[in-house]
Amino acid sequence: MKEFINWMADPIRSFPVVTLLYYLMMRYYRIVGTKKFAYISLAVLLPVVVWFCTDPNFVAIILWPDNIPINIIIVLIAWLTWYSLYRCAQNDERLEQGLTPIEATPENREKVWTWPNLVYVELMCMIGTTIFLVVWAIIFKAPLEEPANPTWAPNPAKAPWYFLGLQEMLVYFDPWMAGVVLPGLIVVGLLAVPYIDTNPKGNGYFTIAERKMAMWFFMFGWLVLWIYLIIVGTFLRGPNWTFYGPFEFWDFHKVVAEYNVNLSEFVWVKWLNMPMPHNMIVREFLGIILTAVYVVVLPPLSATTKWGKKLIGDMGKVRYYIFIFLLLGMTSLPIKMVLRWLFSLKYIIALPELELSL
Amino acid sequence: MSGKGFADKVRETQVWKSIFRHGPPNNARNRAAVIAGNVFLHLHPIKLKKSGVQLGYTWCMGGLTFFIFLALTVTGLLLMFYYRPTAEYAYNDIIALKEHVPLGIMREIHRWGAHAMVITVWLHMFRVFMTGSYKPPREFNWGVGVILLVLTLLLSFTGYLLPWDQLAIWAITVGSNMAKATPFLGHGGPGAALAQIGDFVMVSDKNDVRFQLLAGRFVGEPALLRFYILHCVFIPLVVGTLIAVHFWRVRKDGGISAPL
Numbered sequence: 119m120k121e122f123i124n125w126m127a128d129p130i131r132s133f134p135v136v137t138l139l140y141y142l143m144m145r146y147y148r149i150v151g152t153k154k155f156a157y158i159s160l161a162v163l164l165p166v167v168v169w170f171c172t173d174p175n176f177v178a179i180i181l182w183p184d185n186i187p188i189n190i191i192i193v194l195i196a197w198l199t200w201y202s203l204y205r206c207a208q209n210d211e212r213l214e215q216g217l218t219p220i221e222a223t224p225e226n227r228e229k230v231w232t233w234p235n236l237v238y239v240e241l242m243c244m245i246g247t248t249i250f251l252v253v254w255a256i257i258f259k260a261p262l263e264e265p266a267n268p269t270w271a272p273n274p275a276k277a278p279w280y281f282l283g284l285q286e287m288l289v290y291f292d293p294w295m296a297g298v299v300l301p302g303l304i305v306v307g308l309l310a311v312p313y314i315d316t317n318p319k320g321n322g323y324f325t326i327a328e329r330k331m332a333m334w335f336f337m338f339g340w341l342v343l344w345i346y347l348i349i350v351g352t353f354l355r356g357p358n359w360t361f362y363g364p365f366e367f368w369d370f371h372k373v374v375a376e377y378n379v380n381l382s383e384f385v386w387v388k389w390l391n392m393p394m395p396h397n398m399i400v401r402e403f404l405g406i407i408l409t410a411v412y413v414v415v416l417p418p419l420s421a422t423t424k425w426g427k428k429l430i431g432d433m434g435k436v437r438y439y440i441f442i443f444l445l446l447g448m449t450s451l452p453i454k455m456v457l458r459w460l461f462s463l464k465y466i467i468a469l470p471e472l473e474l475s476l
Numbered sequence: 477m478s479g480k481g482f483a484d485k486v487r488e489t490q491v492w493k494s495i496f497r498h499g500p501p502n503n504a505r506n507r508a509a510v511i512a513g514n515v516f517l518h519l520h521p522i523k524l525k526k527s528g529v530q531l532g533y534t535w536c537m538g539g540l541t542f543f544i545f546l547a548l549t550v551t552g553l554l555l556m557f558y559y560r561p562t563a564e565y566a567y568n569d570i571i572a573l574k575e576h577v578p579l580g581i582m583r584e585i586h587r588w589g590a591h592a593m594v595i596t597v598w599l600h601m602f603r604v605f606m607t608g609s610y611k612p613p614r615e616f617n618w619g620v621g622v623i624l625l626v627l628t629l630l631l632s633f634t635g636y637l638l639p640w641d642q643l644a645i646w647a648i649t650v651g652s653n654m655a656k657a658t659p660f661l662g663h664g665g666p667g668a669a670l671a672q673i674g675d676f677v678m679v680s681d682k683n684d685v686r687f688q689l690l691a692g693r694f695v696g697e698p699a700l701l702r703f704y705i706l707h708c709v710f711i712p713l714v715v716g717t718l719i720a721v722h723f724w725r726v727r728k729d730g731g732i733s734a735p736l
Binding site: 184186187190191194195198201202205206218219221222225226227228229230231232233234235236237239240243244247248250251252254255256258259260261262263264265266267268270271272275276277278279280281284285292293294296297298299305308309311312313315317318319320321322323324325329332336340469471472473474 | 525528650662734
C-alpha cells in the first residue's frame with residue numbers, strides 16, 4: 119500500500135489525478151460545498167492522515183521546522199476552499215430561486231456600529247493570532263544550521279517554501295522561464311485580473327454560477343499550478359531534486375535514469391536519420407515554428423472560434439489578446455509537463471548558444 | 477458611598493478625560509466619537525454593512541496581515557539590538573541570542589510570523605478573489621495589493637539570509653541564481669550574449685541584475701549588508717507607505733466590499 123502511494127505521488131501520476139480532482143470539485147461544487155460532504159471527507163481523511171503519521175519518513179519531512187507553515191497552509195486552504203464552495207453553493211441556490219445572495223439580504227445590508235461590532239472581532243482575531251504564534255514559537259525553535267559555508271552546498275539546496283513552486287518549474291523549464299518570465303507573467307496576470315474580467319456580476323458576494331470562467335481559470339492556477347507544485351517541491355523532492363515518495367527515505371544514492379531528448383534531436387536523428395545541422399536556426403526549425411504558432415498564430419485563430427468571438431464581444435480586442443497571451447503563458451507549464459512525461463522531451467527549442475531554450 | 481464603582485471614578489478624573497475626550501461608547505454619539513477621535517481606530521468607518529463584520533465573509537485575513545506586519549516590526553526591532561550584519565558576527569550573534577536570552581522566543585515569533593504573514597496575504601487575496609472584490613471600483617486597490625504581495629515575499633526572502641547559516645546562504649543562492657537568467661539583464665540569460673560591442677561584454681557577472689542584488693558575484697558579506705538594509709529599512713518603508721495607500725483606498729472605494 120505504501121509502495122503504491124509512493125508510486126502514485128510521482129508528479130507524472132499525481133498531477134493528472136490532482137487535475138481530475140480539481141475538475142470534479144469545480145464541476146460538482148454544489149455537492150462538494152455541503153456540510154455533509156465536509157463531514158464525510160473529514161471522517162475519511164483523518165484516519166488516513168493518522169496512518170500516514172505512523173511512518174517515520176513521512177513524519178521526518180512534515181515536521182522539519184521550516185515545513186510547518188506548509189502543513190498549516192494546506193489545512194487552511196483545504197478548509198477555506200471548501201468553505202468558499204459552500205458559500206458559493208448557498209448563494210447560487212438562492213440566485214436560482216430568484217433571491218438575492220446572502221450578503222445582499224436586507225438584514226446584511228443594515229449598517230452596524232464599528233464600535234463595538236468590528237473592533238471586537240478584530241480584537242478577538244488579534245488575540246487568537248498572538249496565542250497561535252506564541253504557541254508555535256514555544257513548540258518549534260527557529261532553525262539554525264551550520265555556519266554559512268560557500269564551499270559546501272547542502273543537497274538538496276532549496277529556496278524558501280513559498281518559492282518552491284517556481285523551483286519545481288525548473289524541472290520543466292530553464293531558469294529564464296521558470297525564474298523570471300513565468301513569475302513575471304504571474305504578477306502581471308494578477309495585476310491585469312480586474313481589467314480583463316469585465317463580468318460585472320459576482321461583485322461582493324460568493325458565487326461560481328455567475329462568474330464561471332474567472333473561477334475555473336483562477337482556481338486552477340492557484341490550487342493546481344501554485345499550491346500543488348509547492349507541495350511537490352517541499353515534500354516530494356529530495357537530494358538532486360529527485361522524486362521521493364512520501365514514505366520514502368531520502369537515499370542520496372537513488373539513481374534515476376533520465377533520457378530527455380530535444381525536439382531537434384527527434385527531428386534530425388530519429389525521424390530524418392541525418393546528422394544535426396550546424397546552423398542553429400535550421401537545426402531548431404520545427405521548435406521555432408511550433409513556438410511561433412503557439413504565440414503568434416493561436417491567439418488570432420482562437421479569436422475566430424465561437425468562444426473567442428463571444429469574449430471579444432464582451433471585453434473588446436485588446437483585453438482579449440492580453441487574456442489569451444496570459445492564458446497561453448499559464449498553459450505552457452502543463453503542456454511542457456505532459457510532453458516531458460509522454461515523450462521525454464527536454465527542449466522544444468534548444469539554443470544553448472543564446473541561452474535561449476524552451 | 478455613592479453608587480459609583482471604581483471604574484466610574486477613574487473615568488471622571490482629569491487624566492482620563494484628557495486622554496479620552498468622550499464618554500463611554502454606549503450611545504450613538506460616543507460610538508462615533510470613539511472611532512473618529514482615535515488615530516488608530518479612525519482607519520475604520522464609523523458604521524459599516526453587517527456583512528463587513530462577519531468573519532464568514534471577510535476571514536479577517538487582511539487585518540491579520542497588518543497585525544502580523546506590526547508584530548514583525550516590533551520583534552524585528554528587538555532582534556536588531558542583538559545582531560550585526562557582518563560575516564564575522566552575524567551567525568555568532570544569533571548563537572549568542574539563543575544562549576544569553578533565557579526563554580527568548582522573539583526570533584521564533586519573527587520567523588514563524590514571517591511565514592504566517594505570507595500565508596495570511598495569500599488567503600486574503602484568495603478571499604478577495606472568491607468574493608469578486610477586485611471588480612470596479614476596486615481595480616486599483618487590487619493592484620496595490622498585488623505589489624504588497626510581491627513585497628511581502630521579498631521581505632521574507634531578504635530576511636532568510638540574515639542568520640547567515642547554511643540554510644540561509646544556499647536558499648538565497650538558489651533564489652538569486654534565477655536573476656542570472658533574466659533576459660538581457662542577466663549574464664546567463666537569453667540575449668545577454670548579443671549585448672556585446674567588439675570585445676566589450678556589456679552584460680557580465682560583474683554588472684548584471686544578480687550582481688546588483690548581491691553586490692557581488694556570489695552570496696557574500698556585501699550581500700548580507702544589502703539584504704539587511706533592504707529587509708530592515710527599505711522594503712518596510714515601501715510596504716508601510718503602500719499599506720497606507722491600500723487602507724485609504726479601501727475606505728475611498730466604499731469600504732469592505734458588499735453586493736452593489
